[in-house]
Amino acid sequence: MNRRTRRALVNRVIGELRLAPTATYQEAARRVCELMGQHLGKHVEVRFAPLPDARLTGVSALLAxxxxxxxxxxxxxxxxxxxxxxxxxxxxxxxxxPVTLTKSESLRRLAPNLLPDMARYVAGRTAFNDHEERAAEELADELLDAITDQRSFGDPGMPGHVRRIVSSFSTDHEAAHDVYI
Incomplete structure (x- = not known):
């Protein structure tokens, strides 16, 4: 995907998110979950848990x-x-x-004691494709930049890159917990 197409996709997604300038990152995460559900036409549940493989920070599964x-x-x-x-x-x-898995045991290795036995396959990357990972990371980075840039800060003249640095250290005084949409 070229830069222009990616930028158009970012603008479309940001418009669909409809986040208020005062939205916290937790509220943005909840909206992303809702938007995922709309795009998939399915119920989406997000869980935050330690993952045993340091290279893996996220995984998605379609349940039975x-x-x-x-x-x-x-x-x-x-x-x-x-x-x-x-x-x-x-x-x-x-x-x-998605990568199709034939055994739920493969899922248990990704997140022990977390995934239900009824999980059928993982939409997250269990076999890494560098091109797909890079494309997803670039799009995610641009989406996060756009979300951060539209947030209101105490100093309206603060440059976007400084906002992102400040935000990366911010906790928004939010409790860390799972999101169920």
Whole structure:
């Protein structure tokens, strides 16, 4: 995807999110979950948990009951959680195909004691494709930049890159918990 097409997609998604300038990163994450559900036509549940593989920060699974489960690495900062969630959402927006698994045991290795036995396949990347990962990361980065840039800050003249740095250290005084949409 070229820059112009990606920028148009970012603008479309930001418009669909309809976030208030005062929206917190937790509220943005909730809206991303709702938007995922709208695009998938399915119920979406997001869980934040420690993932055993340090290279893996997020994974998505379509469950046998038709629900969509997204597992994001547990982080005390909603900014980081939102980045991971946006990466998983970006895979969806880019039309990346899920990897089919034949055994639920494979899912248990990704997130022990977290995934229901009824999980059928993972839409997250269990076999890494560098091109798809890079494309999803670039789109997620641009989406997070756009979300951060539209947030209101105490200093309206603060440059966008400074806002992003400040935001990455902010906790928004929000409790860390799972999101159910």
């Amino acid at each position: 009951n038709g629900n969509y489960l997204v597992i994001c690495a547990d982080s005390p900062r909603w900014y980081h959680r939102l980045q991971i969630l946006l990466h998983e959402f970006a895979h969806l927006m880019l039309g990346h195909q």
